[in-house]
Amino acid sequence: MTTIYDIAKRANVSSMTVSRVINNKGNISEATRKKVEEAIRELNYIPNSAAQSLNLKKTKLLSLVITDITNPFFTKVARGATDKANQMGYQLILCNTDEDYEKESEYIDALIAKRVDGVIIAPTGDSSLKNLKKLMKNRIPFTLIDRKIENVPCDMVLGDNYEGTRYLLQHLITNGHQRIAMVHGPLTISTSKERYQAYVETLKLNDLTVSPSFLIEDHYKQEDQLAGINHLLELPEDERPTAFFAVNNFIAIKLIKQLRQGGLRVPEDMAVVCFDDLELFIELDPFLTVSSQPAYDFGYMGTQLVIERVEGNSPTGYRSINLKPELVIRKSSGTSIKE
């Protein structure tokens, strides 16, 4: 491995001079700069960033901590994050927590060991607070994306879960639906909780009853069946829901699969709406009615905010960016139903 000393020797200068030309710092005569640059080229020298990091206490490493890159929402987030990171000269370490607090903790420890400059994280849930505190203790800035944790002083890039939910439900209600069930995730996850609350509020505002049996909880894990759905479907026709609001697209797909297994067609027998789009899919078949969120921007903006903080270009206060959802009406919500 060629080091800065090899270059120094070859160019007949000290290592300091080499360092200076590499980093474009201080004044160097054109002549010696040329010499050094040539030596660098000849020996294919690339500075060792471990050594740099040790000195500078900066690694130019960021990490994106999400639950699952395989979820199309997070795929887009990751694209946005890598784009911004690389544009700014950083590398991005990817971590999948699988909604598991323990895994998240292990990752956080590893990231601290690596001394990453900053973290962009969609936490697994409220208990992640402990992990965030660990980051704070180690002075590693982070921005929360998509999911909020209360009382954490940090930048955030969040969606508008109330508005998104309202869009979806109003659309269903306008179409004549009165009995709308919801499938949500753990309420320890802010997106799930807020969409849940918005669901309750919106129904009430529209004088619709909120029935506990219409609220199904899923664990955001890989299991195949949504418990409680089949029970709902066995209700007499005039009591069972005519529409479902799924908290996200992953759940919606699970749900639709299960509805079909139960012999129901979507949207003819059951309308379905959800958060987050499935972009590629939609090109082939504009099917799901969704509140589409700008996933790419979550990653891009989230990364921008950490970098600003890492580099000391942030305002003193913490910023919270609100990304608006957009209602996209497609087939799965059907047309108006007869009452």
Add this chain to the structure above:
Amino acid sequence: MTTIYDIAKRANVSSMTVSRVINNKGNISEATRKKVEEAIRELNYIPNSAAQSLNLKKTKLLSLVITDITNPFFTKVARGATDKANQMGYQLILCNTDEDYEKESEYIDALIAKRVDGVIIAPTGDSSLKNLKKLMKNRIPFTLIDRKIENVPCDMVLGDNYEGTRYLLQHLITNGHQRIAMVHGPLTISTSKERYQAYVETLKLNDLTVSPSFLIEDHYKQEDQLAGINHLLELPEDERPTAFFAVNNFIAIKLIKQLRQGGLRVPEDMAVVCFDDLELFIELDPFLTVSSQPAYDFGYMGTQLVIERVEGNSPTGYRSINLKPELVIRKSSGTSIKE
């Protein structure tokens, strides 16, 4: 930032002793180990891996270099790679080259600077050879995934492009198709080239004519239109293709969109088949007939192979793993056509 010396002082031992308990190396009395461990806990000490790397010349950093995480094939690859990496105690840096050799080069330089222990790469094309040589010069092991480069001594995890193509075409031919067009990518990419060659071979074997105008090239970039398609569609009915073989799912979607814009239905008016599945999508609508590749395994195995090499557990020779595709027949290829 707390260092190994802080721990040493607190535990009344030397830094070496601390180092030994951290790394579980050498013999330590139970008593001092306890003391040290307690000090570590009390001060929340986490070793600085930049310092470790500088000594050990190991970073426990790997990188996955792909063209676009947003492509569902690579999304799965990434999941497989992160899973294996983390299982083995490595972190994974994600790089998207966008099929751009220049971007790839920049990434490679950055990765060399970071002294990553290994790289898992789907190269942008044959010219990537130069970048791979750079890695070799820097003694960074890599495994090639999905795309092969000739004459590079390294481990590889590849699909069987011949077999996959044959499956797809035989299926179409069995269904009565005689005029099958192909949309491929740049022939500097091995997958595209091999599928192209397999296309030619298979048609010949079946005594079908290979018409140059039936071979459409796409650039694998974001452009909206596939040049040359419209021209094909303007041919008289008995001359125009009755089926298309798209080199991958991204292209297939582009193609189908364009066919529809031209007023053609798939599969009624035009059958379409391609490589690589769209897993989530397929749950909602089993549409595309594909040669499905085990994308996850490309990432997982690829990572396993580099790690083995990094850690010196590889055989002397280089290994080439062949992952078989599976033909999944769905709607887009239609049923038998009348001749």
Add this chain to the structure above:
DNA sequence: CTGTTAGCGCTTTCAG
């Protein structure tokens, strides 16, 4: 079983 010394490759003083 534990400690000392030196050095990984670079940059930050401080001199010159």
Add this chain to the structure above:
DNA sequence: CTGAAAGCGCTAACAG
């Protein structure tokens, strides 16, 4: 404009 010395936090090699 350039260089010498010291140190970032850790571990390998050798002593004891």
